[in-house]
Amino acid sequence: MSKSPNILWPALGGTALVLGAAFGLMNRDYAGDRIEALETRVEAVSAQASSAAEQAEAEAARAAALEQQVAEVQAAASVMAKGGSVTAPAPHRDGRYGLGRAAYAEEIAAWDVDVLPDGRGLPEGSGDVWTGEEVFVEQCASCHGDFAEGVDNWPVLAGGFDTLADKDPVKTVGSYWPYLSTVYDYVHRSMPFGGAGTLSADETYAIVAYILYSNDMVEDDFVLSRDTFMDVEMHNAEGFVVDDRPELEYAEWRAEPCMENCKEEVEITMRSVFLVETPPEGGSNSVMNEAAVDGLPSFTSEGPSFIPAAAPTPAAAPAPVATPAAASEDDAMLKQGEKVFRKCAACHAVGEGAKNKVGPQLNGIMGRTMGSVDGFSYSDGFVEANAAGKVWTPEEMAAFLAKPKTYMKGTKMAFAGLRKDEDLAAITAYLQSFAE
Amino acid sequence: MDDAFKPSRRAFLRGSAAVAAAGLAGAAYANGPDPLITELQDWASYTGVGVDETPYGMPISFESHVVRRNVEWLTASPISSINFTPIHALDGTITPQGCAFERHHSGAIELSKPDYRLMINGLVDQPLVFTYEDLERFPRENHVYFCECAANTGMEWAGAQLNGVQFTHGMIHNMEYTGVPLRTLLKEAGAEVSRDKWVYVEGADASSNGRSIPMEKALDDVLVAFKANGEALRMEHGYPVRLVVPGWEGNMWVKWLRRIEVTDMAVESREETSKYTDVYADGTARKWTWEMDAKSVITSPSPQMPITHGTGPLVISGLAWSGHGRITRVDVSKDGGITWETARLGKQGDTKALTRFYLDMDWDGAPMLLQSRAMDETGYVQPTKAQLREKRGENSVYHNNCIQTWYVNAEGIAENVEVS
Structure with a gap:
């Protein structure tokens, strides 16, 4: 005013x-x-x-x-x-909200199976090295190899001692893992791949005993149990330090950075090892880059040392063609079968270009003689079935997939079996839809 | 321009940059009136598609190349594998869920809301089981956070490897999460919350991925999240519920979260001992390296995003982030780190979230060695590869936050290189 x-x-x-x-x-x-x-x-x-x-x-x-x-x-x-803004964090309550319900002891027992480094959480039971070898060959060897040496890109579990300071360290249970509890815990909860949670305590103890034996960490008469657990010494138990970046790195790297004339000259010392093609249908293809660093300019504060001549103009490559959406197959059975097949996909491939993985490829399996896929090494049971001329039919397939180990004694397939009839019908229909 | 690094395609691009009239930018400067303007186009005459044509919309077909991609030979099986976010083709900061990278240890599972259960047990007054519905009745919050796999840029320890920012830096996404603070659930169960306690979190999938989180972090900003970017989480990101551990390595963001256990020590699970630990030159290893240090990368130009418009105005664009808080500054160098200039932040950086930066320049057609260097609110400056190697050697695999270099030649083609 x-x-x-x-x-x-x-x-x-x-x-x-x-x-x-x-x-x-x-x-x-x-x-x-x-x-x-x-x-x-x-x-x-x-x-x-x-x-x-x-x-x-x-x-x-x-x-x-x-x-x-x-x-x-x-x-x-x-x-x-004063913190009373309209964008406040979720409020605290003095008391409980009263949401959720008390967990039953059986529920906790079913889910709380982790094992602590001091052995707390280990169940009753035991397993020896030789039983372990049998179980390992049946359940684990298809990926990790008979001697825990690893197949293809799957993890190596044994050996690698004294390689941790090398260019490509081999990190195995023996050379790297600091706690035995981790081995039991992981095998029991997360393995085998595609059948997690199916190993009994005894089987797990036995597998772990065998892995230790493969690493020369125990003798062949060793029996692993809660009682012997703490006797095992892990090679790399002292090999770890807790994050020390704050002292070793942050202290040094929290400084105002250089803005001008930070270097005299910069040279390109390495070019990309792989060029990566990105096709329209997805994924990528890596192609070795043949180009060398020779002939590239170096840089100073004045800019590049020279401007390389442009390559001659070549003919234009055709533009990528978008792949048309696949016609929607409204067959509920096949759809269901495809879904069920996810349980198999860890080890089997089917469809165009399918190759043998841990298990044989499954194209054209219906009507085919058992154990007849080229280049796949079958268990004895399938070798015999092949010699006897047994043929895969939907009925045989359903019987096999219901109880694999009962149907085919000694099969390497670690799959426990499908319980539901509709899943069995769906998977057989699905497999039938793939011709040779 | 997505398959630009294929040799034949690269060659084609060299041509298009030189002959401006035939290129993308050329049309607007064509000789004579542009038929796209002077002639009646179909889309301006006939009607388009009606509503509900795609009840849940996908990007237009012209963008079908902007997808996640994997590199098959990196892993033994696609079921236990990783793919990469197409960060070269995105702008702003939010990653759409449909192209946000995936990392599974035993495949992505279909777990419905009615079948979902979350257990809290261990050192608590009352072990509890929650349904999905229960979780939606706790007070919830919204936060934008980046999620970066500890192995992002891991290949590059051994030098310049894969030619594309999608593959060198694409194990990252940035979403707006809606969820309940973990501390609320811990309190509900009457958890022991002293600083020497741990929270072990575990997923419901076959890998049963589990990680130990110190109580201090669990009480701070960890979220039990059920929405991302406004909609339900995607299956591949842990539908219906995942853990969000802001600023910390992606492996700890347990998907399909089924159990939270309060313990008096770290479980030392497989993923926190045999994996996600950093082996140094002398063979010792660093563990519990949870925070993702400040990092940045130029997303365009980059190998998948060559300069196709020739000389003149050029937008250099990139992303910066830090697990320690806000990004406060990003510097860009065009000469491999001799001279730096401060870039413009697209908007004020959020804590532990991606920040977009731009440097607007006039390109004279001379080759460049493009680099970016992030600084966060703690004053930390993103290190060079040489600085990192000096401290850690070359066998670390994880936690590589080095300054990245793209060599851009006179034709605008960019390549992943390492410099002196």
Whole structure:
């Protein structure tokens, strides 16, 4: 409000000055006309004054509104500063919300099976090295190899001692794992791949005993149990330090960085090993990059040492063609079969370009003689079935997949079996849909 | 331009940059009136598709190359594997769920909300079981966070390997999560919350991936999340519930979260001993390296995003992030680290979230060695590869946050290189 008087007074003062001048001129002959003119002028000036007053009032009102806005913003800021903003974190309650229900002891027993480094959580049971070898060959060897040496890209479990400081360290249970508890815990909960949670405590103890034996960490008469667990010494138990980046790295790397003339000259010392093609259908193909670093410019603060000549312009490559969406196969059975097949996909491939994986490829399996896929090494049972000329039919397949180990004694397939009839029907229909 | 690194395709691009009139940018400068303007086009005359044509929409067909991609030979089986976010083709900071990288140890599982159970047990007053519905009744929060696999850029320890930012830096995504703070659930069960306690979290899939989280972090900003970018989590990201561990390595963001156990020591599970630990030159290993240090990379130009418009205005764009808080500054070098200039942040960085940066320049057609260098609110400056190797050697596999270099030649083709 302080603004209005300042604006108003100069306008009123001007009016008084004009009125004083008007009285001095009244004695003249032409006074009549003049007075009339002056009266008109006075009216005009008065009007002007009152309009100035109005304008001043309007400006004052606007100033007041602005001041109020400032006050509102300040009030909001102060609320936010006190943590009472409109974007508050989820509130705390003093008491419970009373949500969820008490867990049953059986539920905790079913899910809480992890094992701590000091052995807490280990179940009753035991397993020896030789039983372990049998179980390992049946359950694990298809990926990890008979001697835990690893097949293809699957993890190597044994050996690798004294390689941790080498260029490509071999990190195995023997050379790297610091705790035995981890081996039991992982094998028991997460293995075998595609059949997790199916190993008994005894089988797990036996497998772990065999892995230790493969690493020359125990003798062949060793029996692993809760009681012998802490006797095993892990080679790399002392090989780990807790994160020390704060002392070794952060302390050094929290400094204002260089902005100019940070180096004299920069050279390209290595080019990408792989070029990567990204085809329209997805995925990628890695192609060795034959290009050498020779002939590339080096850089100084003046810029590149030279500009390499452009390669000759070649013919344009065809634009990638978008793959049309596959016609939707509205066959519920096949769809269901495809879903069931996910249980098999860890070890088997089917469809175009399917190759043998841990298990044989399955194209054209229906009507085919058992154990007849080229390049796959079958268990004795399938070798015999092949010699006897047994053929895969939907019925045989369903019987096999219901209980693999009962149907085919000694099969290497670690799959426990499908329990539901509709799953068996779906998977056989699905497999039947793939021709040779 | 996505398959630009195929030799024949690369060659084609060299041509298109030189002959501006035939290229993408050329049309607007064509000789004479542009038929796209002067002639009536089908789309301007016939009607388009109606509503509900795609009840849940996919990107238009022209963008079908912007997809996650894997590198088959990296892993033994696609069921226990990883693919990469197409960060070269995205802008802004939010990663759409449909192209956000996947990492599974035993495949992505279909677990429905009615079948979902979450157990809290261990050192608690009352072990509890929650249904999905229960979780939606606790007060919840919204936060944007990046999730980076500890192995992102891991190949590059051994030098420049894969030619594409999708493959060198694509094990990252950034989403807005909705979820319940873990501390709320711990409190509900009456957990012991002293600093020497741990929270062991475990997934419901066959890998049963489990990690130990120190109590201090568990009480801080960890979320039990059920929505990402406003919609339900995707199957491949842990539907219906995953853990969000802001700023910490992706392996700890347990998907299909089924159990939270309060313990008095770290479980030392497979994923926190034999994996995700860093082996140094002398063979000793560093463990519990949870935070992802500040890192940045230029996403365009990059090997998958060559400069196709010739000289003149050029937008250099990239991403920066830090597991220690906000990104405060990003510097860009065009000469391999001799000279640096400070880039413009697309918007003020959120804590532990991706921040977009830009450097707008006029390109004169000279070759460049492009690098970016992030700084976070702790003052930490992203190190060079040489600095990292000096501290850790070359066998670390994980936690490589080095400065990345792209060599951009005179034709605008970019390549992954290592520099002196």
